Amino acid sequence: MAELEPANREADQFLESLEGLTTAQLRTRTKRRLREEIAxxxxxxxRDPELGKAIFEESLELAPRQASLGVAAIRRSGIDMPIxxxxxCEAPLLKPDQERMLFQRMNYLLQQAAIHRSLLNPARPSRVRLELIDRLLALAAWHxxxxxxAxxxxxxxxVKKFVNPNNNFDDLLSDGIxxxxxxxxxxxxxxGFRFSTYATQVIRRNSYRTVVVKQQERQKTVGGLQDMEIDLTDEGRESAISEKRWHELRSRLSVMLDDLDRREKFIIRARFSLGAHRKVxxxxxxxxxxxxSKERVRQLERRAMDKLRGMAGNAQLAELESP
Incomplete structure (x- = not known):
């Protein structure tokens, strides 16, 4: 159990003592915990009552972090990023038995937390049980x-394989994590199979989806700008526009939309799938x-488009075109 000392020390930094809370406050905490799912x-x-003792008696023997592993990961990435x-990436890879033990412990701790959660009663709140659940969840998070x-x-x-002018490494890395x-x-x-096999597919699908969704959003807005007769040049139509200039275009369009009245703004955004609108x-x-009437909406859309064309003509958008 000495192996759990660093986990408990880390948990102590984040766990809030419930000592001194009133019954009403404990009741509120209990109701909040009951609303939160523990998956x-x-x-x-x-189901084995002796399992807990058995899995925590066996040592994980995790290797210490190594700075050289992080440096090597940066070099292999081939991407210019902060050191x-x-x-x-300084944590060594896990051995198969270490990986299995970590997953077993994590899910066992979560299961124990779920069991104690099911025993909570708002009418008779238990500070001790609430604190126990919090610690079990913190220990599960440590594992x-x-x-x-690792x-x-x-x-x-x-994620480095998905980096391009419109998808930077930092954003893809955050999504990948x-x-x-x-x-x-x-x-x-x-x-019976290694976690890396499963994780590779999940991360790859997520990165691909991120790139596709961003491309679709860009195409929607570029299409909307073209319909307003804002010249994006052939380069822009081929989605080769730089990310910086792309955000400038979106920002400029947002400013122009603010000059429309409430109904016009709503119609343009809905018709071109801008902002919170996910479909046309x-x-x-x-x-x-x-x-x-449908005809009245058509008239409002035409009026709004005429206003935007006028604003686009005065906005000197040529500065956003390729040199």
Missing amino acids: FIANDDF HLGRL RDRIVE NLRLVFSI VALIRAVEKFDFDR HTLQALANRLGV
Whole structure:
């Protein structure tokens, strides 16, 4: 159990003592905890009442972090990035038995937290049980983080392949790490294959989806700008426009939209799938929303387009074109 000392010390930094809370405050905490789901991957072995003692008696024997691993990860990436990112990759890879043990412990701790959560009663709140649940969740998070940090080099190696002028490494890395964490939480360690096999597919699909979604959003807005007769040049139509200039165009369009009245702004955004609108709305759908005729929506759209064309002609957008 001495191996859990660093996990407990880390948990102590974040866990809030419930000592001194009133019954009403404990009741509120209990209701909040009951609303929060505790998800874990169930396992038949968890039914064994002696399992907890057995899995925590066996030592993980995790190797210490190595700065050389982080430096090597930066060099292999082939991407110009801050050296401090290498610190994310200093944890050695896990051996198969270490990986299995971490997943088993993490899910067992989550299962125990879920059991105690099911015993909570707002009418008779228990400070001791609430604190126990918090500690179990913190210890589970510590084991999860050991798995995550040991697999961060995998994220680096995958997302770098998706970097292009419109998708920078930092954003892809952030999304990739989130995907890695989700993969850890959903991986069934008892199926007999390594986590990296599963995680590779999850991270790759996530990166591909990120790139595709961003490309689709750019094409929607570029199409909207073209319909307003704003010249993006052939280069822009081929999506070779730089990310900086792309954001400038979006910013300029946003400013122009602010000069429209409320209904005009709503119609343009809905018709060109801008802002919160994820699809192009038909004239009839907008007519139903606004309580007017389809022809009236068409007139408002035409009026708004005329205003935007006038503003675009005065906005000197040529500065955004390629040199």
